[in-house]
Amino acid sequence: MRVKKVILKEFKRFDNLTINLGDNPAKIIVLVGPNGCGKSSIFDAFEEKEKDFRNHGQEDMQFYSKSFFYLDETLKKDVYDKNESIKIFTSNETNNFSRKSFYIRTAYRFTSKFDIKELKPLPSVFNTNDDPISLITLDKRLESNYKRLLGVAYSDFFEGSKTGIQVKEELIGSINNILKDILDIKISNLGNILANKGQLYFEKGNTKDFPYANLSSGEKEVVDIILDLLLKTNDYNDTVFCIDEPELHLNTAIQRKLLINIEKLIPDNCQLWIATHSIGFLRAVQTELYNKSQILDFSEKDYFTGINIIEPMRTTRFNWQRIFKTALEDLVGLLSPERIIYCEGKDRPGEHGIEKGFDAKVFNLIFSETYPETLFISSGGNTELDKRSDIAISILSKVFVDLEILVLKDRDMASGKITDIENRRRYLETNPKNHRLLERWEIENYLFDKEVLIKYCSQEGLIFNKFEYDTYITDINNQNVKDSIGKIKNICGITHNINEERFKLELAKVISSDMNVYAELKRCIF
Incomplete structure (x- = not known):
């Protein structure tokens, strides 16, 4: 299941917000923006929907409804109807939800140490009471995940033909195969409750079997998230996973590796929503996960007041700079x-350093979205x-x-x-x-290509004169068309005054990656 659209009315601090991801939403949805811009509130909306299928936990109505807090007394309400405040539309078209529809981790995740003294049968992952009731609640599922891990080991041993050593090595190996891509630690021992060692033990460098409690905060964060997803994704297999600020306690390099491995753990028919300020996560989305991600940029404007629609950010260099500025502040100039x-x-x-070279302007317009790491300079x-x-x-x-x-x-x-x-x-x-x-004479031979002009005219409501174009442009590759701007305007039916450079830059804007002109330029340059 993947979310396509969310409509929030008088929910948390939003008056009326629509999130529109289009008909083919990506696997990874990244919510970026400064503190207090509403990122976590989106997860609260998902949490509210999940409560229809969960038998515990509820915050006060005033936690969710903006209608209690309007400055204008005439707008205030003392009733909160979550079905009116929250509408979620999904890729399954039926918009039916179940207990497995959402799986949410809050930003308040920290289990500094644990020591399990006994092991009892646990309910299914859908019937536990250890999941948080809102995004401000402490998320402490590591202890129950450790018990489930031991339960898997015991079941595999007693119900199968494997030895205890084989079971442990396979189970520990599956976790370590992921950890090794992120950290320089690995699990060395599952512990032994009967010997008062009810926690995970690790190996690092020349040290072996040191307890979970001795890990750094960042190492604990990674172990917590990876173990949780490993144990839950088999059951939550048609799910929207939400992790609020997964970068807590982590340096930039680990952040990037963590997101890449989280994506691998989550089934492709599911969706991952993350709220983040992380430079490392943004770099992973900009590079390795580029084709699997959509970014919702809450830093662009105030989305709380009035009617607003937010759609995935166009991944141009300018937009990347804006969202990196949120994370880097004054260091953005070093990017x-x-x-x-x-x-x-x-x-x-x-x-202010604005590019004045025409060719550079054109190429930056054409390629800034698909090649955001590239800068053309005259x-x-x-x-x-x-x-x-x-x-x-x-x-x-x-x-x-x-x-x-x-x-x-x-x-x-x-x-x-x-x-x-x-x-x-x-x-x-x-x-x-x-x-x-370039294969053609100069940049105008691409801008004045028939394919470009027809698309431009269609978008501007103009009539393209195909006969006149074919009569005048006999060889678009080699003909000198740079001085024919007046003729080209006539062919496009432009009767009003328009600056020549402005007109050509408008033509550059219509060139997209599905066009033959784009493919030829890409081949010549990249």
């Missing part, structure tokens, strides 16, 4: 791209481009070891002289491997 591509255009920046004409990129490579490569620097040129690089496909091939063969050359 560097993984790839810089020097191209032709005005080398002088505008006020660096003068053809000869300046070579010189300045060489200087950048020699200097920046010493500072940023993993930074890739490319040089991108138009095919009109020979000062207007004919540079055919064969000349292009020779140029690429005889120049450094970081050099790139």
